[in-house]
Amino acid sequence: MLKKTVIFTVLLFVLIQFISVEKTNPKIDETLTLKAPQEVMSLLKQSCYDCHSYETRWPAYSNVAPISFFVASHVKKARKAMNFSIWSEIDPKIKQQRLKRAITTVKNEMMALPSYVSAHEEAKLSKDEKDVLIKWFENELASLKDK
Numbered sequence: 001m002l003k004k005t006v007i008f009t010v011l012l013f014v015l016i017q018f019i020s021v022e023k024t025n026p027k028i029d030e031t032l033t034l035k036a037p038q039e040v041m042s043l044l045k046q047s048c049y050d051c052h053s054y055e056t057r058w059p060a061y062s063n064v065a066p067i068s069f070f071v072a073s074h075v076k077k078a079r080k081a082m083n084f085s086i087w088s089e090i091d092p093k094i095k096q097q098r099l100k101r102a103i104t105t106v107k108n109e110m111m112a113l114p115s116y117v118s119a120h121e122e123a124k125l126s127k128d129e130k131d132v133l134i135k136w137f138e139n140e141l142a143s144l145k146d147k
Contacts, residue, residue: 016065021072023062026054026085034087040136044084047112047123051078054085059119074113092144099141106130106137 036044049055051074062071082098083090090098105111107130112123125133 013065019065019069021065021068022076023056023058023068023072025056028054028085032086032088034084036136039132043125043129043133047125047129049084050120050123051075051112051116052082052084053079054083061119096141096144099137099144103134103137103141106133 034041034044044052045055050057056075058071061067082102087095102111106125109130112120112125117124
């Protein structure tokens with residue numbers, strides 16, 4: 001019985017490798033991308049852009065099922081939640097909601113995701129780096145409210 005279970009598990013693992021997942025990086029229109037100070041851009045690219053932009057770096061493990069299913073799904077949801085590659089195209093009201101959520105998630109250490117940081121140590125933000133992002137998010141939010 002154990003031998004059959006092992007064979008079935010290995011066979012299943014091999015077969016699911018043939019299930020393709022959508023891993024795309026759509027063409028970027030520079031006129032739509034986020035424009036922020038260099039320090040902010042550097043932090044966002046270091047910790048956020050793999051999921052929240054069309055500049056995703058798809059690591060080797062994103063080609064191995066079932067991890068590939070999780071990674072592709074997460075990137076798709078993350079881009080829908082906030083996408084810095086189409087920043088100027090986002091409706092101001094929606095952008096306000098997303099900035100508020102960004103402030104909350106960074107303050108509460110919900111982003112970058114622990115599962116992501118465990119594989120990408122460089123994405124871990126220091127307290128000072130989080131403060132830079134939060135301040136920028138708050139300033140962006142205030143500028144939208146003034147309009």
